[in-house]
Amino acid sequence: MPRIHFEMADSTERTQIGEGLVRFAVQAGRLETGENEGKYYLNHADGCGADGKRIKPGDGFFFDTETGAILCEEHGKARRENDA
Numbered sequence: 001m002p003r004i005h006f007e008m009a010d011s012t013e014r015t016q017i018g019e020g021l022v023r024f025a026v027q028a029g030r031l032e033t034g035e036n037e038g039k040y041y042l043n044h045a046d047g048c049g050a051d052g053k054r055i056k057p058g059d060g061f062f063f064d065t066e067t068g069a070i071l072c073e074e075h076g077k078a079r080r081e082n083d084a
């Protein structure tokens, strides 16, 4: 699962993730932990890796677990088609 699709971002800065994604977030330098224990977030405040577009709350986006890149819906889909 090199590229994870998130249906909706929680905020412009970060989105909550499950434990299964924590190690990928750490590798990417994107892990944030919440005030409450057991809560993990993926930081995506830098926006899309292709065009710098900010991920807005409620937007879908992609997280590439291999490169650590964040991609907006448009660029994530474009790359997925190129992979196929």
Ligand SMILES: [Zn+2]
Pocket (backbone or CB within 6 Å): 048, 049, 050, 051, 052, 053, 071, 072, 073, 074, 075, 076
């Ligand atoms: Zn983009």
